[in-house]
Amino acid sequence: MKTNKASFGKAEKMLLNSLVLAALAAPGVAMAADTPASPHTITANIGFTTDYIFRGISQTSTNPALQGGIDYIRSSGLYAGIWGSNVSWVADSGAVATGSVTMELDTYFGFRNSFAEDFTYDIGFIRYNYLGSYTAAGGFAKADTDEIYGAIGYKWITAKYSYGLGQFLTVPGASGTSYFEINASVPVADTGITFGAHIGKQKYKGATAAAFANTPTYTDYKLSASKDFGGYVVGLAYTDTNASPFYTYPAFGGDWGKGTAALSVTRSF
Numbered sequence: 571m572k573t574n575k576a577s578f579g580k581a582e583k584m585l586l587n588s589l590v591l592a593a594l595a596a597p598g599v600a601m602a603a604d605t606p607a608s609p610h611t612i613t614a615n616i617g618f619t620t621d622y623i624f625r626g627i628s629q630t631s632t633n634p635a636l637q638g639g640i641d642y643i644r645s646s647g648l649y650a651g652i653w654g655s656n657v658s659w660v661a662d663s664g665a666v667a668t669g670s671v672t673m674e675l676d677t678y679f680g681f682r683n684s685f686a687e688d689f690t691y692d693i694g695f696i697r698y699n700y701l702g703s704y705t706a707a708g709g710f711a712k713a714d715t716d717e718i719y720g721a722i723g724y725k726w727i728t729a730k731y732s733y734g735l736g737q738f739l740t741v742p743g744a745s746g747t748s749y750f751e752i753n754a755s756v757p758v759a760d761t762g763i764t765f766g767a768h769i770g771k772q773k774y775k776g777a778t779a780a781a782f783a784n785t786p787t788y789t790d791y792k793l794s795a796s797k798d799f800g801g802y803v804v805g806l807a808y809t810d811t812n813a814s815p816f817y818t819y820p821a822f823g824g825d826w827g828k829g830t831a832a833l834s835v836t837r838s839f
Contacts (some may be wrong), residue, residue, distance in 0.1 A: 609644055609645040609646070610642070610643075610644060610645075611642070611643045611644075611645075612640065612641070612642050612643075613640070613641050613643070613838055613839070614638070614639070614640045614641075614838070614839055615638055615639055615640075615641075615836060615837065615838040615839075616636075616637070616638035616836070616837055617636075617637045617638065617834055617835060617836035617837065618634065618635070618636055618637070618834065618835050619634065619635050619637065619832055619833070619834040619835075620634050620832050620833045620834070621633065621634065621635070621830060621832040622634075622635035622637070622655050622656075622657065622832075623807075623809050623830070623832055625749060625770055625772055625790055626770070626772075626788070626789075626790025626791070626792070626809050626810070626811040626813065626827055627659075627790075627811070627813065627817055627826050627827050628659070628826040628827075628830070629655070629657045629658075629659050629674070630655075630656065630657060630658050630659070631658045631659060631662045631824075631826065632824065632826065632830065633658065635655045635656050635657070636655070636656060637653070637654065637655040637656075638653070638654060639651055639652055639653030639654065639676075640652055646681075646683075647681050647682050647683035648679075648680075648681050649679065649680055649681070649682065649694075650677075650678065650679035650680075651677075651678055651679075652675065652676065652677050652678075653675070653676045653678075654673060654674060654675040654676070655673070655674050656672060656673055656674075657671070657672065657673065657674045657700070658672065659826065660700055660702075660704075660713045660740065661704075663740070664707060664710075665706060665707055665710040665713065665740040666704045666705070666706065666707060667704075667705045667706060667707040667708070668704060668705045669702055669703045669704025669705055670702050670703075670704060671700045671701065671702035671704055671713065672701070672702060673700070673701045673702070674698060674699065674700055674701075675699045675700075675701055676696055676697065676698050676699065677696070677697050677699065678694055678695060678696035678697070679694060679695060680692060680693055680694020680695065680719075681693055681694065682694075688724055688725050689722065689723065689724055690721075690722070690723040690724075690728070691720075691721065691722050691723070692719075692720070692721040692722075692723075692730075693718075693719070693720045693721075694718070694719055695716070695717070695718050695719075696716075696717050696719065696732075697714070697715070697716050697717075698713070698714065698715045698716075698717075698739070699714055700712070700713040700714055706740070709778075710740045710741075710742070711737040711740055711741065711742035712737070712740070713739055713740050714737075715734060715736075715737065715738050715739050716734070716735040716736060717732045717733060717734055717735065717749075718732070718733050718735065719731065719732040719733070726754055726755055726756050726757075727752065727753070727754045727755075728752070728753045728754075728755075729750075729751070729752050729753075730750070730751050730752075730753070731748065731749075731750050732748060732749040732750075732751075733746070733747075733748050734746065734747035734748065738774065741774060741776070741778055741779050741786065742776075742778050743776040743777060743778045743779075744774055744775060744776040744778060744779050745775070745776065746775040746776065747772075747773065747774045747775050747776070747779070748772075748773050748775075749770055749771065749772050749773070750770065750771050750773075751768060751769065751770035751771075752768070752769055752770075753766065753767070753768050754766060754767040754768070761797070762797050762798035762799070763795065763796070763797045764795070764796050764797075765794070765795050766792070766793070766794040766795070766796070766807075767792070767793055767794075768790075768791065768792040768793075768794075769789070769790070769791050769792075770789065770790050771787075771788075771789045771790075772786075772787060772788055772789075772790070773787050774786045774787050782816060784814040784815045784816040785814055785816065786814070786816045786817075788811050788812055788813035788814065788817070788827065789811065789812050790809060790810070790811040790813075790827075791809065791810050791811070792807055792808065792809040792810075793807070793808050794806065794807035794808070795807075801837060801838070801839070802835060802836070802837050803835070803836045803837075803838075804833075804834070804835050805833070805834045805835075805836070806831065806832075806833055806834075807831065807832050807834070808829065808830070808831045809829065809830060809831075809832070810828070810829035810830075811827040811828075811829075813826075813827030
C-alpha cells in the first residue's frame with residue numbers, strides 16, 4: 571500500500587504541476603489570440619536599371635535610372651503609393667521651351683482583391699507627375715498625365731486596360747488615349763526565378779494626335795526573367811516595339827522605341 575500511495579502521490583504532483591504550467595501559459599495564449607494582426611502594411615522599394623523603359627519607350631534616352639517608392643496596403647484590398655525615377659525624355663523630345671524636367675513622381679491609389687480562388691481584380695487611378703519648372707514648347711502640353719485603370723487576372727496571366735483622362739504625355743487634347751496590355755508572370759518553384767511575357771498597345775486619340783505626320787500609336791513586346799538573391803531581385807528584360815519615327819529623335823539620342831535589353835536590381839523592405 572505504501573508503494574501505491576507513493577505512486578499516487580507522485581502522479582498527483584505531476585498532474586498538479588502540469589495544471590499550474592497550463593494555467594501560467596493560458597494567459598499568454600489568450601493575450602496572443604486577443605491581439606489581432608495589423609490590417610495596415612507599409613513597404614518601400616529602391617532599384618537601379620540600365621534603361622527606364624515604359625510601355626516599350628525609353629524614358630531616359632537609353633540612359634540608366636535610379637528608382638524607388640513607398641506603398642501602403644490595407645488588408646481589405648485598398649492601396650496607395652508613390653514612385654519616382656529620373657527621366658529625360660520630356661526635354662529631350664523638344665517638348666520644353668524653357669526650364670527642365672528631370673524627375674517623374676507617380677501617385678496612385680486603388681483597390682485589388684481576389685475571387686473564385688484563382689481570379690484577381692484591380693481598379694485604380696494614377697497620376698504621372700513630371701517635376702520641374704518649365705514651359706511647354708509650341709504644339710506640346712505639360713507632361714503630367716492622369717489615368718484610370720482596371721485589371722483582371724487568372725493565376726499567372728493578367729489583362730489590364732488604362733484610360734487617359736486628358737492631355738497625355740505632352741500630347742494636348744488626347745482624352746481617351748488608352749493602353750491595353752496582357753502580362754504573364756510564371757514563377758519556377760523553389761528557385762526564386764520568375765519568367766515574364768508582355769504585349770501592349772498604346773492607342774492615341776484626339777485631333778492633335780491625328781495631326782502628327784507619324785502616328786504615336788504603337789504596340790510593344792517584352793520578355794523577361796528575374797531571380798531573387800536574398801531579397802535583391804535581379805532582372806533582365808528585352809523589349810521591342812513597332813513604333814513609328816514619332817519616337818525617333820536623332821538630335822536627342824536616337825530611337826527610343828527600338829529593341830533593347832535592360833538589367834535591373836531592386837530591393838524591397
